[in-house]
Amino acid sequence: MLLQIDIPRDWIVEVEAWHWAVVLGAAALMAFWLYGWGAGIGRKSTGSGLSPAGRMLLGTMRFITLAGLGFLLLEPLIRSQLFDEEQPVAVVLMDESTSIFSRGDSAAESKQILAWTDGLRTAIEGAGMTAEWYGFDKQLRPLPSTSDSTWNWAGAQTNLDAAMRELTVRIENRNIAGIILASDGLVNRGATPDFGIDWPNIPVWTLGLGDTTTVKDRWISRINHNPIAYLGNTFPIEVFVESQGLVGELAQIQVYHGGELLKSQQWTTSGDREVQKCAFQLPTADVGMQRYEVRIAATSGEIDPSNNQRTFYVEVLESRRIITCIAASPHPDLGAIRMALSELEPYEIRSFQLANLQDAQALTDALAASDVVIAHDLIGTSWGGMPWTKLVGMNDTPVWWLAASQDTWTYLQQPNALGVEMTRSGDLTQTHRARLNPSFSALEFPNGIEEAIRAWPPMMGPFEQTTWSPAWSPMVYRQFGDIETNEAFWGIRGGSAGTSGARQILSIGKGLWRWRMRNYIQNGDHSAFNQFIQQQVQFLAAKDVRKRLIVQTEKRIAVDERINFRAQVYDASWSATREATVIVYLTDEVGQVYNRTLLLTEDGYAADFGRMADGNYRWKATCEVDEQTFEASGNLVVEDTQLERTNLAADHDILMRISRRTGGTFLGDMANITPESVVQEMDQMGIPAPILHEQTTLRDAVEWIALLLAILGLLTAEWIVRRRTIGY
Helix, strand or coil, rough: CCCCCCCCCCCCCCCCCHHHHHHHHHHHHHHHHHHHHCCCCCHCCCHHHHHHHHHHHHHHHHHHHHHHHHHCCCCEEEEEEEEEECEEEEEEECCHHHHHCCCHHHHHHHHHHHHHHHHHHHHHHHCCCCCCCEEEEEEEECCCCCCCCCCCCCCCCCCCCHHHHHHHHHCCCCEEEEEEEEECCCCCCHHHHHHHHCCCCCCCEEEECCCCCCCCCEEEEEECCCCCEEECCEEEEEEEEEEEEECEEEEEEEEEECCCCEEEEEEECCCCCEEEEEEEEEEEECCCEEEEEEEEECCCCCCCCHHHHEEEEEEEECEEEEEEEEEECCCHHHHHHHHHHHHCEEEEEEEHHHHHHHHHHHHHHHHHHCEEEEEEEECCCEECCCCHHHHHHHCCCCCCEEEECCHHHHHHHCCCCCEEEECCCCCCCCEEEECCCCCCCCCCCCCCHHHHHHCCCCEEECCCCECCCEEEEEEEEEEECCCCEEEEEEEEHHHHHHHCCCCCEECEEHHHHHHHHHHHHCCCHHHHHHHHHHHHHHHHHCCCCCCCEECCCCCCCCCCCCCCEEEEEEEECEEEEECCCCCEECCCCCCCCECCCCCCCCCEECCCCCCCCCCEEEEEEEECCCCEEEEEEEEEEEEECCCCCCCCCCHHHHHHHHHHCCCCEEEEEEEHHHHHHHHHHHHHHHHHHEEEEEEEEEEEEEHHHHHHHHHHHHHHHEEEEEEHCCCC
């Protein structure tokens, strides 16, 4: 048909009967007034006038158009129902770690798997299902479309737990027929597949990959060491060496630094499958990023000697930075801060409580050596006859003042050395939530901190309003319910604030320990709270925070991860500029230089160097702003964990346990199974029928174009006939 009009069948008109009477009555009266008996049509006619039949036809047309317009004024709705059929989906999950082809011909075996999965696609579609394809190593990798089954067996880790957590979200509340999992069963990251993973309520059919035969081999499975050590000290390392098929063989492990043998150890393998832990204390002689190498002497008949050596890097510092925490008396807020700072390896935390101080000289020595002082409820008080504000200021030491008691609030209610003054309306207190100042730029907190702070419990603080001198940059504002204010209770002085002297932080109120507890309840860890505290202390301890070029990258990264650089550039007014050209030069251990020009992003500049070979890299960034050249530099270590470079036999038993737990079946080695037999197994268990989804929509009748065109057509036709026969 050339013209097909979809006439709605389901109308909703919620009006009273008298509304209909008014609409139809008014339309009838107006039509009768124009075309009824005695309407004067004959007197206006320029010709013979209208016959009674013509008059009735035009009157009917006018009645219909007026009734239609009146009907639209009643705001009727059209209800439509759409039906969508969801076919059952078979999810194919492929292990893409390098251990799959650790012993065989990777090129030939990968072609076989590609051909097999192409046949599986055909079999799945032939059974009335659609296929979704996913690969996984350390995380899930969705393939672009169901017609693309190009796998990439280059993963340096196997984390089935992370892959299943993401996959579960993707397939939730969908018509899933089952999961087809192909793997060698060797998992080295995340929870154990048979007990730790929360499998969805869907059968999992498993297929075995890899070689299940045991061979002679010895390899370094793990090295435990501190990332940071200190000059002149020794630091511990633990090396775990695994052996299989080497009963009674002598093994020797050696640790080298700069070509010099530092430590060695020997033992005799006592079992067919053995794990040996070797512990060493290594000395430090040079400052900077130091490279150490662990080697195992190859044994006769060993299938793969390449995994008998491994390198690791330790950053050697001259000394730790000292953070001195001083409190008038014990308080949980200070405890929460200390626990957050305990994760910072380069910092040493010293704590003193004046209420039960036993060694005054130790406190004096700590103040003289401190890089940062955290002073809880000390402003407005003295020690040894000298105010704490003056005592700490004598050494120009960066300090974080915590004003959490009525005495400290009273001190702030009068002119003081800090330049922060509160009103004096009484001793009332109030609770308030917190929100980060959106224009605060002295620190760049990680994504998610702002939302987390808004959700943390209220703090208790004074009822007073606070006036901060221009030397301070407000960092955190009070918030009362959904009401946002610009009343700061937390500020930073120095650094980006453009002031001279030591950097300072002042926070007014108490309740930080509740923030830490809530962070753990919400996320299962304290990472957001810890980062919030750590970045402020690192800001205070930094020797030079006024940099026109700031470059950020990881200090340590795995060999299978991409190296990314981010940068911010500031002009002479300390405003972020987007008109600079930033270039990063990355130099490896043999002097090969790689460079990238950072591209503009929403929050600065960024560049991706991709994946690099393991080793110690030096980077240098340069940019030119206002005819001045600025530089930044640092070190970056790419570590090869070698998690997949073992010759462990494929563990198909774990695949059997996965299928047994989920109600599926272990189908055997992929090489011995046809794609059609996999689909037959699924069919025998029962492939779900297609699901019909019904969607109901409501739209205004005025949106039905056909009705509007019909009304317009009737009015046009009536006007033409009337014009030609009667006139106006």
